Amino acid sequence: MNGPFKIKKILNNNVVIALTEQENEVVLTGKGIGFNQKQGEILDDTKVDKYFVLIDKSEQEQYKLLVPHVSESFIGVMNEVIFLISEKLDTDFDEHIHIALTDHLSFAIKRLQQGLGVKNPFLIETQTMYPKEYTIAEEVIQLMNHKLNVSLPDGEIGFVALHIHSAVTNRSITELSKYSLLINRLVSVIEDSLKVEVSRTGIDYLRLVRHLRHAIERSELNQPVEAHERLEKVLKEEYPLCYNLSWKLIKIMQKELQTKFPDAEAVYLTMHLQRLSPN
Structure with a gap:
């Protein structure tokens, strides 16, 4: 949304409440956006490098409640963080990320x-x-550590990544965490069933986790999977342990997610499991 914006209230140097030409209230957040501005004036956006407009009413109210509890310097750095994310993604994302x-x-x-x-x-x-x-x-954590002189641990990278994916897909953090928990559980079942310890840094683990993620997404979107009856017959005969395990995993996912998985998923999953099998 472009201006002009009439300043209604300045929350701090980095956040202002403004009115559009249609008298709709919006929240503007940007580094220095409120500096040397006055209530009732038209925002001089030539003095502002970059800013975001929060349009959704519920998001505006949540953000207004949050602002008094964090420092101005932190809000300024967060504006840089959000712009870093937007430039790297080059796509629209849910404005709730500002609050979350x-x-x-x-x-x-x-x-x-x-x-x-x-x-x-x-x-x-x-x-x-x-x-x-x-x-x-x-990059976000590096920026935060540098600008605020802190040392956030690597674990925060994972949490921030989930927030970014949540903003892109409009899925809640709770939902995304559920997927991570489910996949972690599935890998444990695989290790117990195949009597192996799967290297979390190996290429086979990488392929397996990505396959499980895509299988979950296909299931939730009810997307078809191409069937390979001849291949299924071969895998069932040659690798019965992995084939049966693939169905065990599918049943766990179906129960957890309350969705259906096509039979063909077992074929592809069997091939991934075979790579992990010691036999």
Whole structure:
């Protein structure tokens, strides 16, 4: 949304409440957007490098409630963070990330200052499932550490990556965390069934996790999977352990997600399992 915007209230140097030409209230957030501005004036956006417009009413109210609880300098850095994400993604994303990521990272820094660390048990799964978001999140944490003189742990990269993916897909963090937990559980079942320890840094693990992620997405979108009856027959005869295990995993996913998986998924999953099998 483009201006002109009439300034209604200045929350701080980096956040202002404004009115559009149609008298709709919006929240503008940008580094220095409120500096030397006055209530009732038309925003001089030539003095503002970059800014975001929060349009959704519920998001505006949440953001207004959050702003007084974080420092101006932090809000300024978060504006740089959001722009870094937007430039790297080059796509539209849910404006809720302004609230969710600001809230998460401000709390993470408070915990860090209090000596309270929070481990991320799904860091590798997150990196494997969302490699693009993870790479961007690495840059976000580097920027935060540099600008705010903190040392956020690597686990925060995974949390930020989930927030980025959530904003792109409009899926909640709770939902995405459920997928990570499910895949972690499936890998444990595979290790127990095949009597192997799967290297979390190996290429076969990478392929397996990405396949499981895509299988889950196909199931939720009810997308068909091309059937290979001859291949299925061969795999069933040659690799019965992996074939039966593939169906065990599918049943776990179906129960957890309350969705249906096409029979052909077992074929592709069997091939991934065979790569992990010691026999």
